[in-house]
Amino acid sequence: MAAEDAAKTPPGHRSGYVAIVGRPNVGKSTLLNRLLGQKIAIVSPKPQTTRNRIAGIRTTDSSQTIFLDTPGIHRARSLINRRMVDVALNTLGEVDGILWLVDAREGLRKDDEEIADRLKPLGAPVIVLLNKIDLVAKGKLLPVMQRLAELLPEREIIPITALKGDGVDLALDRIEKLLPEGPRYYTEGEITDQTERFLAAEIVREKVFLRTREEIPYGTAVTIDEFTEKTEKNLVVVKATIHVERETHKPILIGKRGAMLKEIGTQAREELEKILACKVFLELFIRVDPGWTQDPNALNELGL
Numbered sequence: 526m527a528a529e530d531a532a533k534t535p536p537g538h539r540s541g542y543v544a545i546v547g548r549p550n551v552g553k554s555t556l557l558n559r560l561l562g563q564k565i566a567i568v569s570p571k572p573q574t575t576r577n578r579i580a581g582i583r584t585t586d587s588s589q590t591i592f593l594d595t596p597g598i599h600r601a602r603s604l605i606n607r608r609m610v611d612v613a614l615n616t617l618g619e620v621d622g623i624l625w626l627v628d629a630r631e632g633l634r635k636d637d638e639e640i641a642d643r644l645k646p647l648g649a650p651v652i653v654l655l656n657k658i659d660l661v662a663k664g665k666l667l668p669v670m671q672r673l674a675e676l677l678p679e680r681e682i683i684p685i686t687a688l689k690g691d692g693v694d695l696a697l698d699r700i701e702k703l704l705p706e707g708p709r710y711y712t713e714g715e716i717t718d719q720t721e722r723f724l725a726a727e728i729v730r731e732k733v734f735l736r737t738r739e740e741i742p743y744g745t746a747v748t749i750d751e752f753t754e755k756t757e758k759n760l761v762v763v764k765a766t767i768h769v770e771r772e773t774h775k776p777i778l779i780g781k782r783g784a785m786l787k788e789i790g791t792q793a794r795e796e797l798e799k800i801l802a803c804k805v806f807l808e809l810f811i812r813v814d815p816g817w818t819q820d821p822n823a824l825n826e827l828g829l
């Protein structure tokens with residue numbers, strides 16, 4: 526942190542790290558984006574969308590919270606999924622507070638009970654956020670809240686709609702109170718620790734998740750081969766490779782006369798242009814990397 530920022534930290538300023546954890550697909554990344562008022566984490570209706578820990582920084586006059594979005598915690602069998610769950614579990618030990626998200630529509634599952642057991646002995650305070658209440662009749666919330674209170678006694682439970690923002694201000698108020706006194710770690714304009722390269726890869730991956738089905742999205746990874754800023758033209762040139770796990774996935778991803786790949790490319794480019802606030806030239810390649818999801822070295826290269 527720059528010295529002048531430290532000097533600017535007002536008296537009584539609070540700061541710290543807050544993990545967002547829960548089963549896959551409960552709305553963790555949607556919540557992160559909502560807390561920041563900006564999309565920095567990809568979201569899809571499919572479970573296991575998030576694979577890495579993603580920091581989102583929220584700075585106010587009186588506090589700075591570094592939210593850590595994590596992959597969904599579940600009983601994972603494959604190597605990639607085990608690594609993803611480890612990312613989430615390792616985050617728990619390093620934070621000042623934890624937001625445990627549960628899905629009000631789906632109710633509590635075995636995985637939620639196991640997460641509660643993991644959270645119980647931790648030192649960091651836990652706030653339980655009952656998400657997606659827009660999808661549930663009010664009368665059905667009470668039994669879920671009672672069960673939550675049994676699973677993790679004496680923690681505040683806040684019903685929210687991450688998608689639309691209901692309950693989120695109340696959650697933010699409680700979160701700020703959890704934070705210890707401390708300085709700003711990041712300057713005011715910083716919103717994430719992700720590089721633009723990583724973000725570009727994630728946006729492409731999101732479009733693949735949104736467009737493909739069954740095992741295809743889970744066998745897909747995206748790497749950036751080139752990311753060149755042409756400042757004089759207000760343009761960024763991005764070349765990205767979509768890695769697929771099987772030879773048979775390649776034609777599916779390309780689609781009839783290239784239609785699928787073209788659509789993925791167009792959607793990703795349009796969104797990147799908004800995020801980067803410049804024109805983007807995006808070129809996509811597909812490469813078959815047999816069995817990469819079970820290969821420790823391939824996973825290491827992807828930060829997993």
Ligand SMILES: Nc1nc2c(ncn2[C@@H]2O[C@H](COP(=O)(O)OP(=O)(O)OP(=O)(O)O)[C@@H](O)[C@H]2O)c(=O)[nH]1
Nearest residue numbers: 549550551552553554555569573574575597687688
């Ligand atoms: N109706 C409704 N849908 C929501 C809400 N929050 C999230 N969703 C939807 O739930 C789905 C999963 O959201 P994500 O934010 O990707 O969930 P996640 O917990 O990050 O999922 P993983 O990264 O796969 O663990 C998406 O289709 C979201 O639009 C909500 O409050 N209401």
Ligand SMILES: [Mg+2]
Nearest residue numbers: 553554574575
């Ligand atoms: Mg996510």
